[in-house]
Amino acid sequence: MQPPPLRAGLTFADRGMPFSGFPRGWYQAAWSAELAVGAVRPLRYFDTELVIYRSAEGQAHVLDAFCRHYGAHLGYGGTVEGSSIRCPYHGWLWDREGRNVEVPYGDGRCAKRTIRTWPVVEASGIIFLWYAPDGSAPDWDPPSLPAQDAPGYFALYPGGTHQERVCFPGQYVVENMADVVHVKFVHRFEEIPELLHCAPEGHRFKAVFQGRAPARAGYVQMLLTQEAYGVGLIRTETADALETVGLTAMTPVDQGSMLMCFSRWAKCKDPTLEGQQPTGKALRYIQNNIGEALRPDGDRPIWENMRYPSNPGPIYTRDEARSLRLVRKWTEQFYHATQSRDEQPDEQTSVPSEHQQ
Ligand code: FES
Ligand SMILES: [Fe+2]
Numbered sequence: 316m317q318p319p320p321l322r323a324g325l326t327f328a329d330r331g332m333p334f335s336g337f338p339r340g341w342y343q344a345a346w347s348a349e350l351a352v353g354a355v356r357p358l359r360y361f362d363t364e365l366v367i368y369r370s371a372e373g374q375a376h377v378l379d380a381f382c383r384h385y386g387a388h389l390g391y392g393g394t395v396e397g398s399s400i401r402c403p404y405h406g407w408l409w410d411r412e413g414r415n416v417e418v419p420y421g422d423g424r425c426a427k428r429t430i431r432t433w434p435v436v437e438a439s440g441i442i443f444l445w446y447a448p449d450g451s452a453p454d455w456d457p458p459s460l461p462a463q464d465a466p467g468y469f470a471l472y473p474g475g476t477h478q479e480r481v482c483f484p485g486q487y488v489v490e491n492m493a494d495v496v497h498v499k500f501v502h503r504f505e506e507i508p509e510l511l512h513c514a515p516e517g518h519r520f521k522a523v524f525q526g527r528a529p530a531r532a533g534y535v536q537m538l539l540t541q542e543a544y545g546v547g548l549i550r551t552e553t554a555d556a557l558e559t560v561g562l563t564a565m566t567p568v569d570q571g572s573m574l575m576c577f578s579r580w581a582k583c584k585d586p587t588l589e590g591q592q593p594t595g596k597a598l599r600y601i602q603n604n605i606g607e608a609l610r611p612d613g614d615r616p617i618w619e620n621m622r623y624p625s626n627p628g629p630i631y632t633r634d635e636a637r638s639l640r641l642v643r644k645w646t647e648q649f650y651h652a653t654q655s656r657d658e659q660p661d662e663q664t665s666v667p668s669e670h671q672q
Contacts, residue, residue: 331624333623333643334646337362338485338546342445342564347437347440351369352371355393359569360566366388366389367390367442370411376411378400378411383428389402391403405420406420413429413431438459438462441457458542458562461560468583475605477577481572481573488608489543489549489565492543493638494638499526502529502613504528505526506526509525511523513642521540522642546649548563549563561579562578581600
């Protein structure tokens, strides 16, 4: 049978996104293990060509990709020298601040032009990248996650990771955090889970729910805590069959796709297995859970094919107004030029009571 059509080629605006542009905040650029000392790699995020490299001192740096001399892409053939990167075309050397430090012929140096640099933070085995359309500096931190060699955990990379490029926006995934009704219909919980907490706090939004998740035989009680940091990162904690800390990272590639990266740190009871690749029950759990949203029978086909109602906006039941609308309102702060086409505040009161859950 033919697979269902992937709705690639649509922009997020075509999908009825109520906001324009990419949201401000921290994003995952790469896993640390993907970038060895001296490595250079091309990246493309936020409709922008970038280069990432790791200096001889071990620091990760991200710059706009194109050499300011003749426009070569530094991600293809650039080489690391100390904390600088040398262009493959004519050998001009650019430092981590994007300044030219050497022209290996002629006058020796060009002070006229610089390459734009991007704020980077590396922690817990992840390289985070800051995006702000107005160039403003970071004013909050990425989430705190288990340290790279944290005692009591299996190793993160590669066994606890998964990535895929998808054609829907991170906004869908963040709003999904507060959507307990879909957990019954999409994730096959016994009943609609109980939403224990759903509230914004500055750049963070926290949602906690508990319910009975499907298991091999019957159902198991599950408590899920999710915390969004802007629209690019969701930290999760599960406490059921296995205690885990997870990160769902959503980095826009262009106006119609993003890279989803999943990281799962699993607690390890056997000290001899600490820092090793996950095995046994932990491995099975991670394989079952990581990237669950992207399974063909999960949220994926819905997100790939849905359209936000834009004008008029969505209709919320009374409970949804306290969760779904709340999380959407909270995300507005991250969009530079907000063009919210959300519904009028009183519209939800017109939903007939028999349609309210
Ligand atoms: S294009 Fe980079 S040195 Fe000429
Ligand atoms: Fe979901």
